[in-house]
Amino acid sequence: MVHDADHAEQCIKLVPIFQTLSDAERAQIAPLVQHRHYASGESVFAAGDIVGSLMIVAHGQVKITQIAANGKEQLLYLLNPGDFDGEAALFTASTRQNFGTALAATDVCMIRRQDFQKQLQTSPQLALNILNAFGQRLASVAEQSTQATTASIEERLANYLLETAGDQTDEFKLPMKKKDIASYLGTTPETISRKFRDFTDAGLIEKLAVNRFRILDADGLALIE
Amino acid sequence: MVHDADHAEQCIKLVPIFQTLSDAERAQIAPLVQHRHYASGESVFAAGDIVGSLMIVAHGQVKITQIAANGKEQLLYLLNPGDFDGEAALFTASTRQNFGTALAATDVCMIRRQDFQKQLQTSPQLALNILNAFGQRLASVAEQSTQATTASIEERLANYLLETAGDQTDEFKLPMKKKDIASYLGTTPETISRKFRDFTDAGLIEKLAVNRFRILDADGLALIE
DNA sequence: TAAAAAAATTGATTGAAATCAAGAATTCCA
DNA sequence: TGGAATTCTTGATTTCAATCAATTTTTTTA
Incomplete structure (x- = not known):
């Protein structure tokens, strides 16, 4: 059995957005991290859920899907260890627009919205890292869209x-x-x-x-x- | 003839990401803004260009297109007054992945990369606003992708x-x-x-x-x- | 490990949209 | 303003992929 503190450490080590932070900053973040486990097939979150936390995949795999107006489902992307989700909605919409489902036994780490935003205020480097990650995801989804249409x-x-x-x-x-x-x-x-x-x-x-x-x-x- | 300072002021007034800033912060940003004009049909930027600036449309309209591997072009989105572009690549890729073309006589405002990043370091609110805008664009592109596939x-x-x-x-x-x-x-x-x-x-x-x-x-x- | 459930394969048919082609309407510009 | 260039429309045909249906294979679980 692994302890929560170990999970927290593992998440922080895994996630690119935390990697370039100073030791002091990482030490600040560690206690904010909570751990959660999902069995394969279990729902991690659903559209309509209130976005309360940034979610980081520590182990396993989560698929993110979106349901179109006509009811058809599209798989948007997969989250692997180190990937995170919820940043988009964390700053804009208050409710989830898509679904997250564990594809295997999965451990995720969560940082609550207010904790994370507070951390952002004092760590410009963290903000830059998030912007970086955002930019990559935006480019990847844009690419997906272009492929789909052409x-x-x-x-x-x-x-x-x-x-x-x-x-x-x-x-x-x-x-x-x-x-x-x-x-x-x-x-x-x-x-x-x-x-x-x-x-x-x-x-x-x-x-x-x-x-x-x-x-x-x-x-x-x-x-x- | 409108002066550059007026253009700068207009851009700052127009753009949502600047609207919630304090007067002091806005005063800091104003001198960083440069103005540029494009005739209808003119290229604003091309794929492969080095991303040197955040671009804000003050007046007119710009279409953003992407070229797929097979050479086919997709129109990704239109920028109207107040919309901006370049944030994505500003933090990740160093070169543009897409094309911008003026669809009408267009005035744009530019803020240079290093100026903008410096500003971010001192203004957490600006970072949050950008993240917000990012989130909206990501949601919109994701929606476009889902529509295209379903x-x-x-x-x-x-x-x-x-x-x-x-x-x-x-x-x-x-x-x-x-x-x-x-x-x-x-x-x-x-x-x-x-x-x-x-x-x-x-x-x-x-x-x-x-x-x-x-x-x-x-x-x-x-x-x- | 056997039975049940889920996923994948294959074939036949249908259908939505692309392509090819030609003419009509608009817009551009000299 | 009139001719050229571009954009738009309509028709005929083709093509790619969806749908429907029936097995077969793989995975799950009792």
Whole structure:
């Protein structure tokens, strides 16, 4: 059993926005951190919830989804250890606009809104770090939006595979179910399934095991339109 | 001819992020503001440019576009007087990821990166205001992304018209060309043209003049899926 | 570990929107 | 103001991906 203080320390160590702070500043933040555990499939927060805290993923994985007016769900992004969420709503809307669901057994750390805002007032460096992180997420969502409106499903899946594989040239594991990939890319599981088959037939990728693949022709994937 | 100092004052008055600052803080910022004019169609900035400044639109209109890997262009958003841009890249990337083009004769105000960051160090309220604005833009881009991946073109156009009309129940002017609307919604001018005809035939909207419309059945538009 | 549930695959069909093409309406500008 | 350039509209056709339906595979759990 891990103690809360250890969790707090782990979160602070993990999160990029805290990494460049001075020891003194980090020491100030540590006691503000609270810890929470969620089982796989459990809801971390739901749209309409009051945003009371900044949430940091210490261990596990959380998916952030948004429900469109017509009731359809889109997966916006995944939070991995070190990623955080709630900053957006923490300063603007008072209620959540989206859903967070644990995809695995997940530990999160929370810093309450008022504690965090107070900390911001005295730490300009923290504010800059947050602005930095914000900018990155904004760029990533803008990129997602542009892809969704200009690229074919095939191109989007190819890009997704290249991103997911990263520098892992040997093999990589799909971090989510095909159903979730479909939701992320704005398509259906059937179409994802067919495209995987097409890519395999074309010698672009190779299936090694369930959810494990290897990219055989990265250039070919990148050329897909 | 308007003087630069007047422009600076106008910008500071216009922009939400400056509005809640103290008089003392605003007085500090005013001398940092530089003014610039662009003719309609002129490029305000291009992808690859070094982000040297926060840009505030004082008068006119600027469209922000992004070019996808396949070369297709998407219109991301329009900047109207009081809107600003560059905050994202100001803290993260050193070069622009998108394009800004003046759609009309446009006056913008600029605050240089280092001046702005210095100001941030001494004004926590300014940081909070920026975070606030960031949050709103993130929510709006996320919404755009969700619409693009889950809604039909018809639904997206209907929502766009409702947003554009706002509370103007009598008539409203389309703020951009059909070509740009198509780019914004991720479709083609032909499809936009057809949907406008369909909406008119269905008695949902009425064309009053070139680019001028009236919404006849807002509820009907909102119900489109 | 066997049964049930969930996820993934495959095929057949439909449908929404892109593309191609040509003409009409607007806007630009010399 | 009149001709050129751009934008818009309409029609015909094609294409990509959704939907519907039926298995098969994988995962969960009792």
